[in-house]
Amino acid sequence: MAPSAKVLALLSLLAVCLIAPAAALPAPAKRQNIAALAQAQVTAFRPYTHYASTGYCHPAATLAWNCGANCQANPSFIPVASGGDGDETQFWFVGYDPTLGEVVVSHQGTDTSEILPLLEDADIVQERLDSKLFPGLSSSIEAHSGFAGSQKRSASAVLSAVNTALSKYGVSKVTTTGHSLGAAIALLDAVYLHLQIPHATIKFVGYGLPRVGNQEFANYVDAQPISVTHINNKEDLVPILPGRFLGFHHTSGEVHITDSSAWMACPGQDNTSDLCIVGDVPDIFEGDESDHDGPYDGIEMGC
């Protein structure tokens, strides 16, 4: 997909800022310390990859669990609720996976051409998370205001559906997932659901996740008993945006898919090894928009 002239202009503007601070960063970590996941570990992500992909399907299709190959890939799934309009509010669905024994929440992402302006806007605003949804957080914790706004629009409907599903199926595990913007919403959902349903065990599995919040946000998420995995593909540039120089930081839990399709577990936040996205895609010129949608273990994102 060819980037529009507008995106190109933003990219070049941003590149000037990106290249300068790169020199001050520590040298890439040693290769041998970063381990590849075993095939069985990669395979274990497949249900979530399909759920993230299914997030792009219309709410009527996910509520009926009739969306073709993506729905058929998780055949035992029992939908509980769905919503969103795919415009102001991203599509979402909530249901129960009896095979995993988990309630699953998924959010729709966006086209690469739509998310890049959100990430490269020179006026990106960070804001505190709404204290009604996220009670008790330190005032230093901030997130991308666009992502926070998107999460807020579906928050109460998602919470109510998750509570319904947890009690109906008598389980306590919840996994949130999504791709791109959907992954950003799902990460905020994981934090939100952990605060709202403290007895639940929360897991997040995201794909092509952009940076969602500031250093305090990343540290806060890392300190919670929330299992976080964010998987990024090859030279996708979305996960390196917004730039660290703008005060955005990834949480720990990165898995980077290399050019040889190995899934590398990258310890720490924004690991600078060239086996991880920050080292592999040091600036946007090394990035490739077409890697954003996948494939993730053979699965391309989209309904």
Ligand SMILES: *[C@@H]1O[C@H](CO)[C@@H](O)[C@H](O)[C@H]1NC(C)=O
């Ligand atoms: C990157 O991973 C290596 C290998 O495990 C580790 O030694 C290093 O501290 C990590 N870097 C960061 C920035 O977390």
